[in-house]
Amino acid sequence: MPEAAAAPRVAVVTGGSRGIGAAIARRLAEDGFTVHVVCHSALDAGRAVVNEIEAGGGRATLHQADVGDEAAVADLVDKVTAQDGALHVLVNNAAVIDDQLLAVTSTGRWERVLRTNLTGPFLTCRAVLPVMLDQGWGRIVNISSNSARTPGPGQSAYAASKGGIESLTRALAVEVGRKGIRVNCVAPGKVRTEMTAAVADRLGSDGDGTRWGLPEDISGLVAFLARDEADYIQGQTFTVDGGRMVMRSGPGRRSR
Template identity: 90%
Template sequence: MPESAAAPRVALVTGGSRGIGAAIAHRLAADGLTVHLVCRSAQDAGRRVVKEIEAAGGHAALHRADVGDEAEVEALVDGVTKQEGALHVLVNNAAVIDDQLLAVTRTDRWEKVLRSNLTGPFLTSRAVLPVMLDQGWGRIINISSNSARTPGPGQSAYAASKGGIESLTRALAVEVGRKGIRVNCVAPGKVRTEMTAAVADRLGADGDGTRWGLPEDISGLVAFLARDEADYIQGQTFTVDGGRMVMRSGSRRSR
């Protein structure tokens, strides 16, 4: 399936209205893809992203759906594929954070995080696989976090969900790799978004000198993984953190 095909490729980006998801939507649209953004509640922000993409000459649409709801996910994917006749790229970016020390974490709060961050990617991936298998080409790109390897206090649910999505990436890659579908994962470090700006300003750079990342630091790699050039990359998790994990490992060894 050459990138020069007449019809543009179609991408579905969950959590696409703000932060990393919005940056990914902008970048994929700039690369010529028709981008369908999904959000659960931030519809005003999503509409702004669509308008910005269209003003730049791209094509985008906004959908409201809860990625943790099976019926809503099935309806979403069915609607997009019927409208476009194809679906080439899925970016599983939607996630929630609800930090609580494990000893005081209620089961419903644990399940809320897992439903959005892990069950959501399972549901969306399962829903898009039939059309990708028919095409013989597809890209599923999951967004994880450095918290899967270096969680902070209170991140038991979040870290577990992100560790799960990395394992899901590898397992699905094994299942569909021979069918022309590539499944990979991007694990950002600390990224400055609307939600983290105040914390970033207060904390500044770490003692190791690493800066806070920008959403665009993540979107470039996601865009590459969505292309034909990434065809030899499968089942991998890429850490994008400005070297933070390496710096911390080095400082521990030096003590």
């Protein structure tokens, strides 16, 4: 008798209803994953992503959850594993931006950004690790930002949260690397999404020859890091910015 087909691997994508997260969800579905799309409030957009995946023959489920809420994250992982019996890939993409100059940033605004952007990935990583450890296989891909290295004015909270997620990536990689789990990070530069389209049209290129990226420029790398072929990559942060940081630091370029 022919061997039974292996069950599809299962991926969870937070912040998966729009922009980079939606592109990642679609790409993983194209690669054969069962995808769980997680969003906080953009339910209509999330349903549209799930419907698009299903229309293309893929498998997807929508979940509403606040990644900064410990109980909500635990419930999310319970639902995913109850439905599919496994959880192979976690993509921590959910994030908020609330730019404000540090001198006038309230404690509440600071904590809100870090709660979603840094505590959220901590909670989701912690929740999925028992499942991945039992499987002896797992992939965690955290989404950072070039703002961790070259923040703009008002980005103190956002930059701190993204610098934190890169450090979290390295620390967790040390802890679970011998257990078959790979933890890596992707740091996009300027990416054109629904939220940034107007700004991208107004600014155009940055005078350095680089273009605005597309969500698909990010999703391809994330999809690779989610596969077996990425087994020798661990604890790394990959900058995906069209060479913008290199162009800015080249000879004869003035720093801003």
